[in-house]
Amino acid sequence: MIVHIDTSALVDALTGPRRSLDTLIGLVEAEHRIAISAPVLYEWLRGPRTRAELRAQEELLPAKDVVVFGATEAQLAATLYGAVVRPRGREIDLAVAACALANGAALWTLNRKDFHDLAALRLV
Numbered sequence: 001m002i003v004h005i006d007t008s009a010l011v012d013a014l015t016g017p018r019r020s021l022d023t024l025i026g027l028v029e030a031e032h033r034i035a036i037s038a039p040v041l042y043e044w045l046r047g048p049r050t051r052a053e054l055r056a057q058e059e060l061l062p063a064k065d066v067v068v069f070g071a072t073e074a075q076l077a078a079t080l081y082g083a084v085v086r087p088r089g090r091e092i093d094l095a096v097a098a099c100a101l102a103n104g105a106a107l108w109t110l111n112r113k114d115f116h117d118l119a120a121l122r123l124v
Helices: 006-013 021-029 038-046 051-060 071-083 091-102
Strands: 002-005 033-035 106-108
Touching: 002 006, 002 071, 002 091, 006 021, 006 038, 021 033, 051 091, 071 091, 091 106
Parallel strands: 002 033, 002 106
Antiparallel strands: none
């Protein structure tokens, strides 16, 4: 299975006490293909990151392999935006969801409520 990692899970796995690192390792050990999308990389990079955190991200999920947010994903995100109640303020989450959906991936997030109304999206 392909699993896209949401920013919440990435931050929790690679920063501070790294509470979700074991879950990330478990996904890799279960031979899931893990990836991050361009919107997640954007959110990750804009946060206050240490050099060690950036190195860890680059070793596990190299920026060169990021899942693009292209025309297909943009169209899908716009469709999702029009389909959900109260989409304002959820633009990045909808872009993250669109990337996962367009690539046939599940999404690992720690903020399930941000995606609760996207029935087609498989959450880990």
